[in-house]
Amino acid sequence: VVWISVGKEDLTHPAGMELPLGVPVLSSARASVYRIAEDRLPAIAEQMHDKFHKCGGFFAHGTREEAAKDLVAPPPAAAVAFTVDQGAVVRPIVAQAQESEIRSTIGTLAAYNNRYYTADTGVQAANWIGARWAQLAKNMPGASMKLVTHSGWKQPSVVLTIPGSEKPEEIVVLGGHLDSISGWSGGAGARAPGADDNASGIATLTEALRLLGEAGFKPKRTLQFMGYAAEEVGLRGSADIAKQYRAAGTKVVAVIQFDMTNYPGSGEPIFLLTDNVDPSLTAHLKKLVEAYTGVPAAETRCGYGCSDHASWTRSGYAASAAFESAFDTMNHQIHTDRDTLGNAGGDAKHSVAFAKLAAAFAIETAKPAGSASLAPTGR
Incomplete structure (x- = not known):
């Protein structure tokens, strides 16, 4: 029960x-x-x-x-003054974003029969993501990967940590869910490629990590990349992690969620969610989109508990989310065996701007080691 x-x-x-x-x-x-x-x-x-x-x-x-x-309404997030001032660092890094890398990751994840939270293939997919992220971060000082187990189901969440050089106790989280689901009956045997929902979000994070790793980026604040288990059945993995962080008094400065990034249902903009998010962090996100992605920013709503950012908001942290389209023109092939790369256009072009945003978010929110600016946290 x-x-x-x-x-x-x-x-x-x-x-x-x-x-x-x-x-x-x-x-x-x-x-x-x-x-x-x-x-x-x-x-x-x-x-x-x-x-x-x-x-x-x-x-x-x-x-x-x-x-x-x-x-009752969640507790308010601590105030943070976010700044955008690292263009000289961000622009050469995001210029290296590759559609082929994102497409390859989507293809690998969609090839599993499913990534369902109680399926063996759901565990295998999480293990693959963890190994891939660890490989990409191997040259980043102190980087470590952990599989987070949860009580009640077998699929772990994945957490890749890059420790901060000056404020390691302050954490910037970039996340997306790694599980998939299909059909009314769902279940561990159903075919659920989940190419857009949400192999695309995990591929976006993976490409951002590749960019940061190849650039040898060293953050002032700690960065954590998270692939959440069991989102499709009630945001269970992210809620578990966020609850644990809150109980431990962990200082999470900012969270961004990437859930579906590859179906251009409303054209080229990156759509920022405006509900169940932190307004000041979302304003920061808009500035990053406009400064670094080459596409415009737009806004949409998705309602109560629609993805993992809501778990962090619920725990009193500043959270934000970037989405592929306006909510009413999203990819309606999700949660079926038709959620394939081919049914989203056959490429990962739409996700490239999201990978640029993810890398820019990491750099501008955690700040490069040795740089002059680091906004106070208000804690």
Whole structure:
């Protein structure tokens, strides 16, 4: 048995009234909590996708007490003054971004039968990502890779850490979910290539890490690249990590989420989410898009619990997210066996700007070692 929390915005929508959730055990003006059998999570995830086009759309919790915390607004994030002043470092690095590298990573991940959170192939894909990230960071001083295990399912999350030289206790997180899902029944045997959702986001992060590694980038703040397990069934991997960080008092300065970067459903812009994010960090993101990616920035909303950035917001951290299109023109092949590279145009051109953004975010938010500027954290 698990408890899930669903936002009132969805529950009061006509489509939300059709969700097979039963009677809530707890409720507030913000969300409602339901007690369900864990094996129903794939079906609920698919209904959220079918009715609201959401990747996720709810939080899954191990206890009623944990779920009850979602009935109130999350604590505010600590104020941080973000700056954009490292163009001389950023521009030559992002100029090396390669479509072929991103396309290759998408192809590798989509070749697994699925990356489902309880499937052996879900574990294998996580292991491959961890090994690939460790290889790309091997020349970065102190870099280390860890597979984070979770209670209740076999797929680990992946965390690659590059320690900061001056403020190692302050962490900048770049993340995306590594799992995939397909169909109403979902399950460990279903074919779920997840090329766009979310091999593209992991490939974007992988290319940014390649750029930083080849440039020998040394950050002032600690950088962590994260591939989250079990996003498709209630943001479970990211919620687990964010909760652990909050309990430990870990100082996360900023978080960016890359969930679907390769389907140009609204043309060339990078769309920045405006809900369940930190406004000042999102403003910083817009400046980075305009300064370094070669494409314009636009805005969209995705609703309650739509991806892993919401886990960090829920834990009181400043989070942001970049998306492939306006929400209503996203890739509607996701969560099926048709979520292939071929059905997103056959290349990874749209993701190149996102890889540039990821590298720029890492450099401008963590700042290069030896540079003059480092914004105070307000902590």
